[in-house]
Structures are given as C-alpha cells and as structure tokens.
Amino acid sequence: MTTQKIKALNIPISKYVKNLNPNEKQINYKFDFGSVAEPGYTNVSASLEYNPSVGYGFNTPVNMKNVTAAGSGAGSDAVQFLTFGTKSSNTFNVDLPNGLYEVAVTLGDTSRTSVAAEGVYQVMNMTGNGATDKFQIPITDGQLNILVTEGKAGKAFTLSALEIRKISDKSKTDKTIYISGDSTVCNYYPIGTSLQCGWGQMLPQFLSNKEYQIRDMATGGQFARGFRDDGQFESIMKYIKKGDCFILEFGINDSKYETEAEFKEIMRDMIKQVKDKGAKVVLVTSQGKATDFDLNNVHSAVDKWYRHSTVALADEEKVPLIDLNVLSSKYYTAIGQEATAKLFMSDSLHPNRAGAIKLASIVASELKK
Structure with a gap:
C-alpha cells in the first residue's frame, strides 16, 4: 500500500x-x-x-x-x-x-x-x-x-x-557550507523573488548542490558576539563535521557591541571550535557601501568594519580569506558609480537581488579556488 x-x-x-x-x-x-x-x-x-x-x-x-x-x-x-x-x-x-x-x-x-x-x-x-x-x-x-x-x-x-x-538511511547531513553574517548576507523572503537579498541567499546559484548543501544562518543586525552566544553558532556546532565548511563574516555591526580587540578574539574562538570539529573555516570581509567612491572615482572601503582585524586573523590562524571588501571594490570601480548604485537598495548598504548575485558570484569563485 x-x-x-x-x-x-x-x-x-x-x-x-x-x-x-x-x-x-x-x-x-x-x-x-x-x-x-x-x-x-x-x-x-x-x-x-x-x-x-x-x-x-x-x-x-x-x-x-x-x-x-x-x-x-x-x-x-x-x-x-x-x-x-x-x-x-x-x-x-x-x-x-x-x-x-x-x-x-x-x-x-x-x-x-x-x-x-x-x-x-x-x-x-x-x-x-x-x-x-x-x-x-x-x-x-x-x-x-x-x-x-x-x-x-x-x-x-x-x-x-x-x-x-x-x-x-544515513543519520548525518550531506556535506554542508554553513554561512554566518549580517543583513548583507542573510536570506530574505520569498527567497525566489525578494527585491532585497543577501549574498548567502544567492550562493546556491553558483555551487553544485550535489557537492554541498548550503545553510545560511546569517541574520539582519547580527554581530560576532551575538552569533556565537545567542544560538546560531550552537546550531552549526551541533551538526558541523569533517568535510564541511564554515564561512565566517562579520564587522558591519560589531563596533556597536565590541571593541576591535574583542571582535578579533570572538572570531578566533569560533575558528578554533570549528577546526576542532575537523571542518574548514573561510573568513570573508564585508563589502563597502555604494557611495564609497573617492574623487578619482575609485571605490574603496578597506578601513571599514574591522576589516584589518579579519585579514590579520586569517593570517594568524592560517585559514583562507576571501577579501570581498577589496574584490567587490575592484568590480565597483570598473563599472562606475552609477552602475554600482543600481546594485544596492536605497540605503546604499544592502544589496538588491542583482547586487547579491554579483557578490555571491565573487565568493563562489574564490571558494572554488
């Protein structure tokens, strides 16, 4: 029957x-x-x-x-x-x-x-x-x-x-990429049609689901300490295993809640816990705003949002770094201010669907390397 x-x-x-x-x-x-x-x-x-x-x-x-x-x-x-x-x-x-x-x-x-x-x-x-x-x-x-x-x-x-x-019949998840982050990374609903999107939401478009499932655990307004201590990191640690990957991206909101030194040590703690599970950590820096152009029409946000600590931490802990901040700025400079503005919501910080797709394509390309 x-x-x-x-x-x-x-x-x-x-x-x-x-x-x-x-x-x-x-x-x-x-x-x-x-x-x-x-x-x-x-x-x-x-x-x-x-x-x-x-x-x-x-x-x-x-x-x-x-x-x-x-x-x-x-x-x-x-x-x-x-x-x-x-x-x-x-x-x-x-x-x-x-x-x-x-x-x-x-x-x-x-x-x-x-x-x-x-x-x-x-x-x-x-x-x-x-x-x-x-x-x-x-x-x-x-x-x-x-x-x-x-x-x-x-x-x-x-x-x-x-x-x-x-x-x-197996009682463990498929190979998984877990994503942490803030409102520039998280899911927006309806996932298939939302105007505002996070790049984590768009990442499955560029990675084969036969190799990895993707779990976007990012949330709007989140910062490193909140992610670690308020349940999201706990969810990842319950299931993460050897062969999985943890993408760790924070910085935009963190100056409201932690000093840069505190931020760095909280991030280091999460890196070590994931390494102890046998999984890989990839650090990602936050992209800048649409308006981060100088008088020479060059886009740069390298001094924003604790980026320098994230770069240093990747070197100290010997983990891969995707410097999305620099990589996205290179792209924004190439297409110019007007085209860049069309990739963001009206607040110039949050990517729209087209902007999130572009950022996800950059992250995916670097992950494949």
Whole structure:
C-alpha cells in the first residue's frame, strides 16, 4: 500500500513506518495545521496531543491554538505556538525511522519567525505571511521535535504546513557550507523573488548542490558576539563535521557591541571550535557601501568594519580569506558609480537581488579556488 493511500485512511504513522517494504524506502509526510486539511495532507489540530500509537502530535497542546491564515490551500489556516524558544518543550513531534530528512516549512501569518528542531535553530528569521523554506536534518533518536519560535518580540508565531521527506538511511547531513553574517548576507523572503537579498541567499546559484548543501544562518543586525552566544553558532556546532565548511563574516555591526580587540578574539574562538570539529573555516570581509567612491572615482572601503582585524586573523590562524571588501571594490570601480548604485537598495548598504548575485558570484569563485 502506498504512503498516500495509508494517509487517506488516517492509519497512524507508527502502523506503517515500522512495516515498510525494504524496497519502499521513500517516506513523505504532509501535515496541514489548523481546523481543516487540504486533499493529500494529514490534518493536525492544535488540540492533538502526541500519542505513540498515532506517531505524531503536540507535546503540550494546551499551549497551542488554531488560527486562520491569509494564504490559500494548506496555507489558509495554521496553529499558533503560545510558548516558544529553541529549548521549549512545546514541540510538534513526529516518529520517524532514523535517517536524513528534508523538512519543508510553510508559515501562517507572522512578520518574522525562526524554525527550531532538536533544540537548536534550523531556519532563521523567515519573514512575511506564508513564507516557505526547507532544511536537512538527521534523525538519530526516532523522532523529530519541531516548533516555530521568536524572530521578533511580541509577534505571533504560526505554522501552516509541514512536509517531511526521507533522503537517505544515513543519520548525518550531506556535506554542508554553513554561512554566518549580517543583513548583507542573510536570506530574505520569498527567497525566489525578494527585491532585497543577501549574498548567502544567492550562493546556491553558483555551487553544485550535489557537492554541498548550503545553510545560511546569517541574520539582519547580527554581530560576532551575538552569533556565537545567542544560538546560531550552537546550531552549526551541533551538526558541523569533517568535510564541511564554515564561512565566517562579520564587522558591519560589531563596533556597536565590541571593541576591535574583542571582535578579533570572538572570531578566533569560533575558528578554533570549528577546526576542532575537523571542518574548514573561510573568513570573508564585508563589502563597502555604494557611495564609497573617492574623487578619482575609485571605490574603496578597506578601513571599514574591522576589516584589518579579519585579514590579520586569517593570517594568524592560517585559514583562507576571501577579501570581498577589496574584490567587490575592484568590480565597483570598473563599472562606475552609477552602475554600482543600481546594485544596492536605497540605503546604499544592502544589496538588491542583482547586487547579491554579483557578490555571491565573487565568493563562489574564490571558494572554488
């Protein structure tokens, strides 16, 4: 019997997961949260408590609420998480055979929400009603525990739909490039059409997904200490392994929170922790603003945003450096002020889609070297 037919009969997950034909390893669960379900989805109401005999449900349904949503189909309703946080026990639990899974998330109505699973962040700051994204996650204890959590204080955090697809029987992620950074690097939603973009969002266009998956953990306004201490670096350290790569880029916001000496040591600490896991670190400097032209129409931002400390740190710790600051300035000088301005948002700092694509192409070219 196929998975879809079993779902249509509302047979508990545990009844068919344990008895899968060895030649039928494909597992694909589709959950529609809220009051009703679209065809092809399994309905999950806020009141559904996890039961081992069913194999899915909320750990603490008293902290869940059914709500409407502005989307269509599976996105027309949702559940709201009334308590949250990466360590919260208020999770949606799904029994799964151990292995590697791809999890696709569709939010309900929410301005900014992060997704957590297994006690750490998985996707950062999804923005806008009905936002979608996906991530890989290894299951090693027979159960996925997932929730949506705070991306912006005081807002509702809602989940409309969830699709879980088994990729392989191995319980570890594919080779991965993890990206840290700020608002010039992070994802913007909808990922495929947003006007403003971070270069990390565009990097998959230039690197084969057969070699690496890319996890962009950057967030707007972030700085080195915040990334290390507030959960994003913890997520990376939970999964990073030999053969993976960690791109470390900060500096734009750091002078507000750390001295340059402190910045350098925080960055050094992250480098050493990643090296201890057997993964590679690549340091990246921040690009300048569209307006960083001198009277001779030469673009330069070499003295900005703790760049000199990043360059020195790469030499001291013997890690590769992508000096995006200098490389992007060379390109901006070549195309001139007017063309450069067209690659940025109106604030002259944040790249638009075309600008992010160009920066990503530079980073990818250097990574391949």
